Amino acid sequence: MTSQTIANTPTPEQIRRAPKVLLHDHLDGGLRPGTIVELARGSGYAQLPETDPDKLGVWFREAADSGSLERYLETFSHTVGVMQTRDALVRVARECAEDLAEDGVVYAEVRYAPEQHLEGGLSLEEVVEAVNEGFREGERLARESGHRIRVGALLTAMRHAARALEIAELANRYRDLGVVGFDIAGAEAGYPPTRHLDAFEYLKRENNHFTIHAGEAFGLPSIWQALQWCGADRLGHGVRIIDDIEVKDDGTVHLGRLASYVRDKRIPLEMCPSSNLQTGAATSYVEHPIGLLRRLHFRTTVNTDNRLMSHTSMSREFEHLVDAFGYTLDDMQWFSVNAMKSAFIPFDERLAMINDVIKPGYAELKSEWLFQQTASTSGSTVEEG
Numbered sequence: 001m002t003s004q005t006i007a008n009t010p011t012p013e014q015i016r017r018a019p020k021v022l023l024h025d026h027l028d029g030g031l032r033p034g035t036i037v038e039l040a041r042g043s044g045y046a047q048l049p050e051t052d053p054d055k056l057g058v059w060f061r062e063a064a065d066s067g068s069l070e071r072y073l074e075t076f077s078h079t080v081g082v083m084q085t086r087d088a089l090v091r092v093a094r095e096c097a098e099d100l101a102e103d104g105v106v107y108a109e110v111r112y113a114p115e116q117h118l119e120g121g122l123s124l125e126e127v128v129e130a131v132n133e134g135f136r137e138g139e140r141l142a143r144e145s146g147h148r149i150r151v152g153a154l155l156t157a158m159r160h161a162a163r164a165l166e167i168a169e170l171a172n173r174y175r176d177l178g179v180v181g182f183d184i185a186g187a188e189a190g191y192p193p194t195r196h197l198d199a200f201e202y203l204k205r206e207n208n209h210f211t212i213h214a215g216e217a218f219g220l221p222s223i224w225q226a227l228q229w230c231g232a233d234r235l236g237h238g239v240r241i242i243d244d245i246e247v248k249d250d251g252t253v254h255l256g257r258l259a260s261y262v263r264d265k266r267i268p269l270e271m272c273p274s275s276n277l278q279t280g281a282a283t284s285y286v287e288h289p290i291g292l293l294r295r296l297h298f299r300t301t302v303n304t305d306n307r308l309m310s311h312t313s314m315s316r317e318f319e320h321l322v323d324a325f326g327y328t329l330d331d332m333q334w335f336s337v338n339a340m341k342s343a344f345i346p347f348d349e350r351l352a353m354i355n356d357v358i359k360p361g362y363a364e365l366k367s368e369w370l371f372q373q374t375a376s377t378s379g380s381t382v383e384e385g
């Protein structure tokens with residue numbers, strides 16, 4: 001191993017400081033346990049399984065660790081349950097932006113389903129405006145404590161419900177006003193994305209952007225529909241694309257037509273390793289398809305999905321991947337640039353984030369070893385030649 005590769009294996013501290021880009025994070029999957037307890041107390045929500053924040057955090061992680069997407073999703077009734085007022089939404093969104101910024105995320109697209117936050121009498125518009133306000137506050141507070149982050153919202157429609165067109169119209173109305181795109185989420189098996197074709201066709205006519213949760217709890221047909229019937233710009237998870245890739249005994253790799261299409265068209269895959277382990281979409285970090293997909297140069301990105309349920313953060317996801325695959329700061333930069341290229345904000349802004357924020361951030365981290373080595377070993381590892 002050369003000194004360069006030793007230095008390039010990032011420490012947890014470097015991973016945290018590295019500029020990271022997050023495309024797949026659910027607002028209602030990332031609350032601080034302490035906030036849930038306080039919001040429940042304030043609103044009279046009495047169904048929480050624990051009222052001690054630490055125990056509640058453990059409860060979410062364990063309950064979500066069920067091996068099935070359906071059971072994983074049941075835990076959201078408690079977070080959604082305390083997000084029914086304007087103040088609660090502003091607070092949760094503000095803390096989300098602050099927590100991501102603290103973790104070194106410089107750009108995030110955070111999604112939630114407005115239709116799930118109407119029980120306290122808010123309108124869809126009031127929900128969107130409250131969340132946007134929280135994100136703006138969080139960005140400002142982050143800046144005051146020395147972090148820079150930009151957060152855009154994705155509006156999600158629930159795939160078992162029938163409000164997708166309405167939510168797509170909402171996303172279009174709030175375009176350039178804090179909302180950057182649209183998504184569908186919820187149980188995948190039995191709810192193919194083509195159920196919501198009208199919403200996707202509407203968004204295409206409006207030149208708007210959308211991603212679809214596909215290839216998580218269901219396989220290739222779901223990915224195929226999301227791309228070829230619905231026209232998704234990105235795939236939420238998409239891990240099952242691995243079913244269309246054959247690795248032969250001699251190490252050669254054969255891609256089926258769909259996997260080839262995904263790679264050739266540079267379709268971004270929003271991969272969420274820890275979440276996949278909990279829902280049974282993958283068996284371990286080492287065996288997670290992200291390793292192969294990155295090697296094969298698919299447009300792979302690293303994401304959190306639900307920081308609360310998966311007890312994770314962007315830094316933790318990268319720590320797991322560094323452990324499993326020996327990734328370096330160069331790999332981290334590759335994932336981050338991939339994610340930024342795949343964001344739903346305008347091209348010039350993506351480019352500026354890549355050239356003026358992400359690349360300089362990694363260059364700074366990557367250069368640190370030069371100075372550390374000079375100071376600590378004063379030339380003892382210099383090779384003759």
Ligand SMILES: O=c1[nH]cnc2c1ncn2[C@@H]1O[C@H](CO)[C@@H](O)[C@H]1O
Nearest residue numbers: 026073076111112113156185186213
């Ligand atoms: O990994 C996932 N797959 C599918 N649906 C999900 C996942 N994580 C969260 N949600 C669903 O998206 C809603 C809006 O944020 C959440 O309430 C949850 O039901």
Ligand SMILES: [Zn+2]
Nearest residue numbers: 185213236305
């Ligand atoms: Zn998700």
